[in-house]
């Protein structure tokens with residue numbers, strides 16, 4: 001195994017997370033490492049806290065006041081090479097900066113009510129890019145990276161809402177990729193899509209990992225085993241097992257994991 | 267009561283709105299005939315409103331009340347729109363859940379207060395302030411416009427809030443997830459998403475303001491003269507009707523029916539556009 | 550950073566507008582309470598307008614509003630039933646639905662003018678019936694709208710279950726569907742009542758006003774709102790005081806009915 005294999009981008013350390021108005025923490029003492037240019041899958045029965053954990057990684061929870069974090073999520077600063085706790089970010093511009101570095105794709109495609117081009121250029125414009133030709137270049141590159149350039153290139157000015165579900169989802173990926181994020185978080189990105197669109201997205205995610213570290217929540221065991229390098233099994237807010245995907249699927253060390261993977265519950 | 271009778275009765279009731287609408291139009295049109303034949307469309311641009319000595323004829327033109335209606339509405343909308351948008355934004359995107367409820371109730375209560383109360387309050391408490399700070403003698407276009415604004419704000423804010431609330435959370439979250447600020451999310455996602463509803467609520471409020479009588483009646487000054495400045499007194503269609511309709515006769519009252527017809531048709535058009543084109547109530 | 554400042558500015562301005570809105574509510578309510586309560590006394594409610602009280606005005610206003618409700622509720626509810634239960638989403642149904650929706654926002658002064666032409670001019674005198682009809686015309690479309698919307702919320706399965714048990718369409722509508730929508734429909738009626746009881750414009754030249762106690766709907770009829778309009782513009786202090794007290798009582802009634810309606814929807818549904 002190459003050494004690079006083990007370079008951590010994000011380290012979740014003893015993380016507790018509590019929703020506002022809820023007495024018990026939803027995430028309990030979670031520990032997890034996200035490795036660079038790898039795909040890490042989060043699996044587990046519905047309601048176990050997968051989305052909650054994912055949404056801590058870009059602090060999107062903070063949109064709703066009253067959420068409480070305890071513990072650390074260290075995030076690699078590529079300039080200094082040091083790990084910095086992203087839970088310590090307070091100021092709005094720090095959070096904005098974090099979200100530009102950690103992108104997120106949702107269960108249902110979320111095209112903005114604007115043209116295809118504007119959807120992809122949106123994040124770039126927010127981050128201050130104004131130069132038209134540079135924008136054009138970045139948009140084209142992102143659409144190509146997200147494997148939707150062919151379908152979109154003749155209708156860049158059309159509303160994004162006219163695309164099919166699968167195309168919309170790839171557009172959303174392109175939109176995030178355009179910002180050149182270090183990490184991309186996917187929350188069940190294919191659960192609303194048909195099988196053909198699903199495999200297109202899976203292929204795309206595998207392509208993306210050359211440049212980007214991926215964390216993906218999925219309820220589809222095959223998808224987790226096909227796609228990911230590492231798998232995390234969660235249950236009732238606990239991380240039960242975290243390991244290489246082959247290990248988890250072939251020879252899990254915890255009985256609960258095995259029962260879940262073989263479909264005996266969940 | 268037989269099943270058929272019940273069905274027929276309910277059908278009859280359902281057609282009532284239609285007949286009311288047609289009836290109102292027909293009645294206003296009929297009674298306005300005398301004036302329409304006398305003045306035609308020149309009515310709209312004629313400034314005079316004067317009866318002859320013998321009270322039989324005279325010259326009656328709708329220009330002043332029409333202008334007064336349009337200007338007071340314009341002032342009201344100019345003030346109300348940004349404030350109502352602000353309130354809707356506050357209620358949907360800024361306020362904490364715990365604050366949203368009392369604020370929403372307050373806004374809806376504000377909308378429930380009878381318009382005569384706004385007028386009376388405006389006359390005794392707001393007109394003096396306008397007089398002191400801006401000038402004029404208190405009552406006039408500006409005061410009427412401002413109080414009219416205060417009146418339509420809660421109405422506009424409530425409809426705008428409802429349509430902004432239809433923006434799915436994930437859509438907003440995905441904009442935040444790209445590093446957008448709250449304002450950017452509102453401007454680029456929430457507003458475009460609920461555009462139809464927002465424009466609809468503005469137009470609907472415009473319809474309200476045009477037809478509002480009591481709040482304006484206390485405040486516009488009720489004088490048949492063209493305002494030279496924004497604080498000058500003038501009149502509006504509803505106010506002219508409210509104050510002079512019952513005493514008018516012959517050609518004058520026919521001219522008032524003419525004005526009522528204009529108001530009715532314009533309101534009908536505006537409200538229809540708002541409801542069916544923008545608010546998509548055509549379900 | 551520029552966009553962060555812009556963001557802050559917009560958020561502050563929005564918050565400010567909300568507080569301005571609330572500020573006006575309190576300003577209006579506080580002046581109303583302050584000015585209105587000064588003239589509040591027992592005799593206010595036992596004397597008629599001629600003697601400086603509002604007894605006849607309250608009775609008159611309520612009489613007209615209640616009569617209007619008695620006319621508008623059966624018509625409005627039946628129309629709502631037709632639109633939702635019998636209309637079958639035909640073109641005509643949607644036209645009627647839209648027209649009555651537009652009627653909800655028709656200028657109330659125009660309705661006054663219309664009723665004047667129909668019920669005042671031919672008889673040569675202002676009369677209570679004209680006021681009643683004007684208010685009913687304002688109320689019907691509102692009730693049609695809420696009934697229609699509330700019936701739409703009743704699940705289809707409930708109707709099917711009723712039919713499956715051998716009920717006729719009419720029985721199912723009256724005994725099951727309407728019952729299921731009862732709270733919503735009642736609230737709608739309550740709120741539209743609150744709306745018309747505060748109306749002035751449609752009464753100005755229909756019922757007009759009466760200084761004396763009267764239950765004769767064929768003659769000029771006492772109205773609280775029309776009196777407020779008249780009294781407030783009189784120059785003497787006593788009239789103005791009476792106007793404030795009447796305005797206070799009117800607002801209290803309207804807001805109270807609104808709060809009750811709100812409470813009912815929240816707790817009984």
Ligand SMILES: Nc1ncnc2c1ncn2[C@@H]1O[C@H](COP(=O)(O)OP(=O)(O)O)[C@@H](O)[C@H]1O
Pocket residue numbers: 019020022026044045046047048049050051052053
């Ligand atoms: N906004 C919230 N407030 C309170 N509890 C929540 C909230 N969102 C989710 N939960 C609870 O947290 C738990 C984990 O939810 P989630 O992370 O969405 O599960 P998963 O994505 O694994 O299906 C669930 O029990 C859910 O009910």
Ligand SMILES: [Mg+2]
Pocket residue numbers: 050051052
């Ligand atoms: Mg989830």
